[in-house]
């Protein structure tokens with residue numbers, strides 16, 4: 001990771017870190033992946049019906065997917081999953097640790113590769129998410145965003161939300177898990193997301209509802225001096 005003094009910017013109320021793909025790669029190499037969970041995320045399991053709309057065989061996008069167990073969990077429910085992850089180590093560890101047979105193709109239109117499970121249920125694009133739509137032209141029924149918007153640099157949030165909307169089919173849904181903590185105490189990522197931001201970014205197209213604010217204060221946050229750390233689950237349904 002780059003020196004935090006050089007990659008920290010001032011905002012009105014806080015300081016925050018700015019990471020590029022190389023910084024993320026270095027974090028993966030150093031094993032700094034405190035965001036990773038060894039089980040499917042309980043909030044995904046709880047709100048899976050919201051994500052899928054109760055429908056079978058949905059096509060679901062997981063941006064900034066890491067090596068999340070959620071990729072496999074959603075695919076195991078009979079859906080098709082496309083993940084996007086910039087760091088090759090994460091993608092390789094996902095397929096290896098989950099014992100999923102895969103093939104790899106180099107992308108010709110953008111820098112990156114696509115890894116596909118042999119059963120065709122899971123594809124992971126190893127590329128910068130901001131390049132993804134230059135290679136991938138189909139639309140998704142739903143977007144599952146856990147630790148993705150909160151990992152995006154704050155100045156790129158609008159661009160990221162515009163991209164997610166452009167990749168989503170009419171009638172699509174999104175489940176977005178953001179985090180809420182005292183931003184004066186931690187520069188992120190995960191970046192603190194004020195609850196009003198989601199309607200601001202997505203409200204022109206989606207009805208936005210908060211499903212839950214879940215207390216997720218783990219030891220790693222207490223050690224940084226945080227006294228509260230909530231995961232906030234937003235549900236978005238296309239107005240059309």
Ligand SMILES: C[S@@+](CC[C@H](N)C(=O)[O-])C[C@H]1O[C@@H](n2cnc3c(N)ncnc32)[C@H](O)[C@@H]1O
Pocket residue numbers: 020021024025035036037063064065066067068084085086087090127128129130146147148151
């Ligand atoms: C906080 S982690 C979350 C991973 C996953 N969603 C999870 O819940 O475990 C964010 C991930 O996004 C990846 N990433 C960061 N910037 C990216 C970018 N511009 N394009 C694609 N992936 C990116 C990082 O390598 C990292 O694995």
